[in-house]
C-alpha cells in the first residue's frame with residue numbers, strides 16, 4: 001500500500017511542532033507519496049482559539065504549503081483543513097477556506113459537539129449515555145452534510161465515555177450506518193494509538209481508537225482512512241501501519257489510495 005497521509009498539523013495550531021517543509025522532508029525520507037495538510041481551522045470569531053491558528057495566520061499557512069509544493073516536487077502535497085461540523089460556520093469553511101484560499105478538502109472531526117444547541121467539550125468531563133447520543137446525533141449530521149472528505153476519529157468519545165454498554169454499541173452502529181450510507185470514510189487515527197493508554201473496567205485500552213467501535217464498523221461495513229494525525233514532523237507516518245492492521249482485523253477496506261486519486265487533476 002502506498003503511504004498516503006491526509007492528516008497533518010503545523011505549529012500554527014499551538015499544540016504541534018514544525019512547518020509544512022519540516023513534515024515534507026520527513027515524508028520524503030519515510031517514503032510517504034502523498035501528504036495532506038489539515039491543520040485545525042481558524043475561525044472568524046474567537047472560538048477554541050488556544051488550539052488552532054488565528055484567522056490572521058491563514059495566509060501564512062497557505063504560503064508555507066505553496067512553498068513546500070515548490071520545494072518538494074517529488075511529493076504530492078495537498079492543502080486541506082480539519083473542521084468541526086459547525087452549522088454556523090459551514091459557509092465560512094466553504095466560501096473562505098475552500099473558495100477563497102483554495103483548500104482542496106476538509107476533514108470533519110469532533111473535539112466538541114452540540115448538545116441541545118450548546119457546545120460540549122470531549123476533554124475534561126465524563127460522558128453518560130444521554131450525552132453519547134447527543135454526540136452521535138451530532139456526528140451523523142456532520143457526516144451526512146457531505147462537506148467532508150472523511151470523518152476523523154469517530155470513536156474519540158473514548159476519551160470521556162467509560163464502560164462499554166449496549167448504548168455504546170447502538171451509537172457506534174448509528175454512526176457507522178450514517179457513514180456507510182453517505183459513502184464517507186471513517187478514520188482510524190494513529191495519534192490516538194500514540195497517546196498513553198487508560199484503565200477502563202479493569203483493562204487498559206487506548207483513549208481512541210476503540211476496538212469495540214471498530215468491531216461494529218466491521219459488521220456494518222464502512223470505508224476506512226488511516227492517518228497518523230501528525231503533530232510532530234517525525235510522526236508524519238509513524239504508526240499508521242498499525243491503523244491498517246486495525247482495519248484488516250475487522251475486514252474493512254482502506255481507501256487512502258482511492259481518495260488520493262480524487263486529487264489527480266488538481
Ligand SMILES: [Zn+2]
Pocket residue numbers: 009013015040231
Ligand atoms: Zn490537534
Ligand SMILES: [Zn+2]
Pocket residue numbers: 007009082152229
Ligand atoms: Zn487532527
